[in-house]
Amino acid sequence: MKKIGKNKLFKNYISLLIPLFSIEIIFKILSNMSILDWATFRIFLSCNIIALFVSLITNVCSNKTSNIVSGIVLLIATIYAILQAGFENYIGVYVSLGTSSQLGAVKEYIKDYFDSFNPWFYIMSVPFFLYVIYKIVIEKRVFKKFYKEMDSKFQKRLDRKSCYTTILLLVIISGIYYQTLSVNFMQNALQLESTSALFKNPSNPNISVNQFGISAFGLLDIKTTIIKPQTEEVLVFKDKKEQEITDYSRNFDDTNWNLLNEETTNANYKTLNNYFMSKEITAKNEYTGKFAGKNLIVIMLESVNEIFIHPEYYPTFYKMYTEGWSFENSYSPRNSCSTGNNEMSGMISLFSIYRTCTANNYKNNQYFESIFNLFNKAGYTTSSYHNYTEKYYYRSTIHKNMGSGAYYGVSDLGIAYDEAYKEWPSDILLMEEAMKRIDTNNPFMAWITTVTSHQPYYLSSEMGDKHLDLFQDTEYSTSLKRYMSKLKELDLALERLLSLLEERGVLDDTVIVMYGDHYPYGLSTSDINTALDYDVNEKNNVDKTPFVIYNSTLEAKHFDQYTSYMNILPTIANLFDLDYDPRWYAGEDILSPDYINSYKNRVILADGSWENSKAIYNATNGKITYLTDQTYTPEEIISYNTEINNMIKMSNLAIKTNYFKYLNEGLMNKNTNINN
Numbered sequence: 001m002k003k004i005g006k007n008k009l010f011k012n013y014i015s016l017l018i019p020l021f022s023i024e025i026i027f028k029i030l031s032n033m034s035i036l037d038w039a040t041f042r043i044f045l046s047c048n049i050i051a052l053f054v055s056l057i058t059n060v061c062s063n064k065t066s067n068i069v070s071g072i073v074l075l076i077a078t079i080y081a082i083l084q085a086g087f088e089n090y091i092g093v094y095v096s097l098g099t100s101s102q103l104g105a106v107k108e109y110i111k112d113y114f115d116s117f118n119p120w121f122y123i124m125s126v127p128f129f130l131y132v133i134y135k136i137v138i139e140k141r142v143f144k145k146f147y148k149e150m151d152s153k154f155q156k157r158l159d160r161k162s163c164y165t166t167i168l169l170l171v172i173i174s175g176i177y178y179q180t181l182s183v184n185f186m187q188n189a190l191q192l193e194s195t196s197a198l199f200k201n202p203s204n205p206n207i208s209v210n211q212f213g214i215s216a217f218g219l220l221d222i223k224t225t226i227i228k229p230q231t232e233e234v235l236v237f238k239d240k241k242e243q244e245i246t247d248y249s250r251n252f253d254d255t256n257w258n259l260l261n262e263e264t265t266n267a268n269y270k271t272l273n274n275y276f277m278s279k280e281i282t283a284k285n286e287y288t289g290k291f292a293g294k295n296l297i298v299i300m301l302e303s304v305n306e307i308f309i310h311p312e313y314y315p316t317f318y319k320m321y322t323e324g325w326s327f328e329n330s331y332s333p334r335n336s337c338s339t340g341n342n343e344m345s346g347m348i349s350l351f352s353i354y355r356t357c358t359a360n361n362y363k364n365n366q367y368f369e370s371i372f373n374l375f376n377k378a379g380y381t382t383s384s385y386h387n388y389t390e391k392y393y394y395r396s397t398i399h400k401n402m403g404s405g406a407y408y409g410v411s412d413l414g415i416a417y418d419e420a421y422k423e424w425p426s427d428i429l430l431m432e433e434a435m436k437r438i439d440t441n442n443p444f445m446a447w448i449t450t451v452t453s454h455q456p457y458y459l460s461s462e463m464g465d466k467h468l469d470l471f472q473d474t475e476y477s478t479s480l481k482r483y484m485s486k487l488k489e490l491d492l493a494l495e496r497l498l499s500l501l502e503e504r505g506v507l508d509d510t511v512i513v514m515y516g517d518h519y520p521y522g523l524s525t526s527d528i529n530t531a532l533d534y535d536v537n538e539k540n541n542v543d544k545t546p547f548v549i550y551n552s553t554l555e556a557k558h559f560d561q562y563t564s565y566m567n568i569l570p571t572i573a574n575l576f577d578l579d580y581d582p583r584w585y586a587g588e589d590i591l592s593p594d595y596i597n598s599y600k601n602r603v604i605l606a607d608g609s610w611e612n613s614k615a616i617y618n619a620t621n622g623k624i625t626y627l628t629d630q631t632y633t634p635e636e637i638i639s640y641n642t643e644i645n646n647m648i649k650m651s652n653l654a655i656k657t658n659y660f661k662y663l664n665e666g667l668m669n670k671n672t673n674i675n676n
Contacts, residue, residue, distance in 0.1 A: 008066070009059045009162045015134060016070045017051035019127030020077060024213045026124050027081050031088065033210050033621060038186040043213035045177040049170065050215065056166045067135050071128075078128045081214045085121045091521055092334030092542070093606065094205035094217070096355035097225040189634060191622040192608040192641045203652070204354060206607040206620040221355070248284040252581055256670035257663075264666075268657050275650045282570070282582040287591040289577035294551070295510040296375070296445045296572065297497075300343055301490065303453045303483075304516035305545050307531045313470060313484065314491040316498065317546075320512070324550030327590075329562040330515070332545040333605040338518040340393040342565050343449060346515065347371050347402050349569040349585035351651035354606055362655050363397045368664040369584040371569050372403030375445035378578055381405055383438060384447040387415050387430040395449075404447065408437060422461040424486075427452040427493035435500040450493070453486040455522025463489050480527045483520055507552050513572065515565055516545030540603070540611050549575075562603040562612055563590045584660075586647045599640060608644050617641070 024043050028035050054073050058066035087095045180186050181196040193204055195211050202208035202220045209217045254277055261273040301308070311318045335341045340359035341352035348367045352358035367373065372382045382405040386395055389410055399407040410417050410425060413433040417425045427450045438444050452463050457479040464482035466489060471481040501507040520528070525536050536542040547563060566587035573580045574589045582588075588595045595601055602612035608619040615632065616625045617640075624637060632640075654660065 007162050008063065009055050009166060011139070012058060012066055012070055013051050013055040013166070015131060015139070016054060016074060017047055019074055019131045020051060020215065021047040022127040023077055023081050023124050024215065026127075027085060027214050028210075030085060030118070030120055030123070031209075038180065039211045039213075042177065042180045042186070042211065043216070045173055045180065046213055046216040048173050049177065052166055052170050052173070056163065056170070059163060059166075071132065071135070074128050074131055077215050077218075078125050080218055081124050082121050084209075084214055085124070086117050089118055089121075091338065093336055093354070094209055096205060096221050096336065188622040190617075190624065190637050190641065192619045192645050202355075203649075204607055204619070206609075207622075210620050246283065248288070250281050250283060250582070252281065256667055260663075260666040260670060266657075266662075268653055269659065269662055272650060272654055272657070272659050273663075275646065276583050279583040282574075282589050282592050282594055284574065285589070285592050288574050291511050291551070291575045292577045293443070293509075294576070295440070295443060295506060296380075296576065297510060297512045298346070298371070298445075298447045298568070298572075299494075299512065299514045300346060300447075300449045301453070301514055301516045301546075302339070302450045303455065303518065303520040303522075304487070304490070305519045305528070305532075307484065307528070308487055308491075308516075308546055314487060316491045316495040317514075317548075320494065320514070320550040321546060321548050323556050324512075324548050324554055325557045325559065327547040327559045327561065327563055329560055329603070330545060330547035331540060331543045331562070331564045331603045331605075331611075332516050332518050333540075333543050333564060333603070334518055335606040337393075339449075340398075342517045343393075344398070346565040346568050347447070349566055349587040350654060351566070351586050351606070351648045353652045353655060354648075357393075358655060359393055359398055362658070363394045364401060365655060365658045366401050366661040366664070367403070368660055369580065370402045371447070371572065372399075372405070372445070374569075374573055374578045374580055375576075376403055376405065378443075378576070380443045380445045381439055382445045382447075383408070383434075384449075385413065385430060385434040385437075386410070386449040386451065387413060387425045387427065387433075388417065388451045399447070406437070408434070413437075422456055422459040422464075424451045424454050424461075424463060426463065427490050428496050431493045431497040431500065435497070435504070440501075440504045440506045449517075450490060452489045452493070453483065453520070455483075455520065457483040457486075457520070457522045476530055477527050479523060480531060483523055484531070510551070511575075512548075512550045513568065514546065514548045514550070515568060517565075519543060519545065539616055540605065540609070543605070559590075560613075561590050561596050561601050564603050566604065586651045599636075604644055604647075608641070608648060610640070610644065 021044055024047060025035055025040075028040070028043075034040075050073075054070055055066075058069045061069065084094050087093065181199050182194075187195060191207065193207060198204060198208050198211060199220065201224055202212070202217060205217065205221075208220065212220065257273065257277060261270060261277075264270050264273065308314055308317050309321055332338075332342055335352060336354060337352075337357035337359065340357060344350075344359040345352055348370050353361075372384075375382050382403065384395070384399045384404040384406075385408045387410045390396060396407050396409060413430070415425050415429045415433060417423075430448065430450060434446065434448055438446055457464060459482075461482070463486045465485065467485040468481055470488060471484055474481070476484070497512075498507065501510050519536075519542055525542060528536050528542075534541055536544075547568075564587075567590045568587070570580075570582055570585045570587050570589045571591060572578075573582075574591065588600055590596070599612075602610045604610045605619070610617045610619075614626065614628050614630050616627065617623075617637065618625070619641075624632070
């Protein structure tokens with residue numbers, strides 16, 4: 001045993017395994033993940049595999065070289081774990097190589113990012129420093145003497161045998177590891193997606209990190225970035241239930257769709273056809289056509305949360321919120337590349353791909369069912385506006401392919417802007433320039449994405465300082481005051497928009513829909529809490545954002561159903577009685593009784609977690625927390641999760657394969673052949 005302890009390969013293996021596994025345990029504890037589960041055993045096995053492999057490879061090197069290589073591996077694992085913990089704390093997701101296109105654009109956020117850091121994250125660096133101390137001090141002084149005393153021939157024989165033993169151990173541990181992916185007693189029945197499926201494609205980082213550990217997730221992320229999965233797992237869809245025929249029923253002839261599916265040889269397209277055709281068709285309701293013939297302006301509000309609902313500081317928004325239709329349980333779940341992806345989901349009602357900047361990576365996709373194209377089909381003039389450059393998202397391409405009749409960026413609008421990170425143009429100018437380009441003499445639909453309230457908030461800036469006097473008597477932090485100053489400029493922009501619509505004589509005939517893209521990333525949750533009457537650290541409160549439907553002639557209503565940006569498009573389509581098929585969307589019409597009075601009345605987060613009035617399901621650990629005395633059976637939870645997993649996977653597959661372009665062209669060809 002003493003001789004084995006002197007073996008170079010064995011020492012390198014143990015000295016790497018212990019700190020590597022320690023980092024994983026610390027990471028799980030800091031991330032509020034359980035360490036007393038089978039996932040921890042699986043992570044321990046993966047640490048063994050990494051340590052054995054590195055030790056085997058470096059065994060042919062000198063002691064110094066092997067120590068340096070092992071140290072570099074450990075350092076990379078340490079930095080990666082710390083950064084990932086920080087990203088999850090900052091934006092609510094683990095980053096992936098799929099979002100690397102944004103790294104250049106967001107490098108200016110570094111101070112915000114590190115300011116948000118939990119100091120406890122740096123504890124993950126302790127195992128690395130202990131490793132260095134061990135190698136430089138303890139091993140060098142203690143084992144060096146032992147090595148000199150050992151017979152060189154015996155050492156060579158021991159090294160050779162240890163290599164064979166290591167290879168055998170690698171095979172055995174790898175086999176055991178592979179079995180843990182599917183053996184029944186090591187699985188969580190309530191987990192959104194199977195562990196074996198996630199190993200093939202870690203499409204859900206939150207669950208993947210919990211099940212495989214941060215180091216293995218990083219390796220899997222690299223693998224699937226280089227070798228992209230070609231097909232999604234074929235899912236089992238429920239047979240469509242017979243729906244009662246009423247005056248509110250929607251009827252669709254799927255003859256051409258079925259014919260197209262029969263002729264299609266692409267497996268992914270066939271899966272998607274079967275999925276969308278199998279979905280239930282949401283019926284019309286008492287709100288159908290409520291806004292038929294009216295104009296529409298959708299405004300995605302940059303970094304706006306419920307701090308914006310304030311009668312004194314923000315009277316215009318407060319008026320629109322309280323006199324319009326407001327939704328108290330509205331959320332904008334954090335996502336990779338949240339602004340672009342959540343804007344995209346608002347336009348097409350599909351789940352963006354969690355590990356990628358979907359809007360950018362699939363900018364050339366076409367969606368005949370998008371909000372723009374539905375209004376184009378109805379005879380409206382469509383357009384879209386944003387008062388910044390293409391630095392982050394390629395909106396001039398994305399919006400055009402979504403069907404926007406004309407996209408106007410900051411240069412197109414003639415708005416002066418500064419490339420400096422801290423300065424953002426005024427949204428007042430955005431509203432003024434947009435209204436110059438909207439033809440209010442004909443029915444119009446416009447999408448406006450604001451920017452003034454963007455971070456950073458810790459830096460002095462024109463908009464951040466412009467209205468600071470409003471908050472001088474408060475005890476808010478300087479960062480929070482600057483954020484609220486920017487919100488004031490946004491509120492004045494809304495005031496200007498309403499006045500311009502009134503001047504044109506179209507205020508009463510225009511519906512304004514507003515939602516926030518995400519919570520203000522540049523603020524700490526403690527700062528946010530000082531301005532709200534609830535704790536954003538509880539439940540999923542950090543993702544709560546306002547959702548408002550406003551028209552000057554509306555009777556004020558307050559709704560308590562759960563919703564997100566995913567439901568905006570189908571809800572609008574029903575309110576305007578547009579020509580659409582509800583099956584095309586992952587979202588629902590939230591004013592439908594079928595939604596309000598069923599299990600669908602919930603918000604679904606980007607990782608598949610969900611919350612409703614009864615419970616919160618956490619997809620990361622597969623656990624459910626009840627908010628009332630009412631509970632669900634395990635079978636009900638599994639059924640809900642299967643449906644959600646299907647929605648996310650099929651949304652992602654539709655985007656990856658440009659499915660709706662295929663569907664539109666295929667159906668048009670069928671119609672042309674029939675007409676001829």
